[in-house]
Amino acid sequence: MRKRSRGPAAPAEVPFVKPTSTRTLIVGLVVYAVVFVLLGVLVDRLLYLGLLGLAFARPVLREFQTLEDRDERQMHASYRSSHIAFLVAMLIAGIVVVKVGVLDGEEPPQHALLILTVAGFVKFAMLQVHSRARHLAGRLVAYVTGGAWLLFVLASHGFSPMSLVEGLPFLAVIGSAVASRFWPKVAGGIILLAGLATLWFFVIASNRGFGQQYSVLLLLPLPLVFSGVLLLLPEGGSDDAHVEEAVDDAA
């Protein structure tokens, strides 16, 4: 637990490494881009891959707080600009998918579909991981995924022995979701394994085309893996947990 300090006290210590100034950040970015573009054109275009890797290296390190070269306002501005960029990218990808896939009635472009679904999924996933009700979210994702696939099986085969066989794994997922109220880690482990099994069976070992594999990935393994991970993570705690801690501290 961190030491608590109250009121005006000793002179403030420098809390972390001096952040890079805004001017240095901008100049650094411009120099970095120009050098790599020139190298890419003059030497080898494979260097663009290096450019891509380097472009993501610093933000990723910052996200894990390994690199602390920005202060809180700079980080806030960075998050805000990323959020706007996310909305713009989603809007453009959405327009392309709706225009081509719905209005023109053709196969939507894979790149637009990838941007739309991956970015959307990551946003939803990160929101749930940071929420205080991870287990509830994990349970709901399992209910919806298992329930939707069970309905799909029933719609395909009706009430028949075949439905029972094909629907059994999804019944197991729903059963695990119910059990997750009492044993979240066990249920999460089962759902995660189910997700990995479907990932192997329907995506990795499958010979379907990109479109079909990608759709299956989004609709079955990914939600199950995500649900399993959420249930395996510790729950955020009750809303009053911090109050109880404060009372304990005061006592």
Added chain:
Amino acid sequence: MRDRVGNQVRKLRFLHGEMTQEELAGRLGVARQTVIAIERGKYNPSVALAIRIARVFELPVEEVFFLEEAE
């Protein structure tokens, strides 16, 4: 109605031997642009940074930052 957070940072810098923005930024471990943004009310610091700013001026936080109620 949105409350705006006002502050006395600029005045307090002046009262503390005309401390420069650069010096304050150095003592806080933030960029000078951040001090400028705070002084101009363009950026509301986190509670931690507000406390650190108040400590530099040896004042309680509420004497450095205050709510300006919007009409």
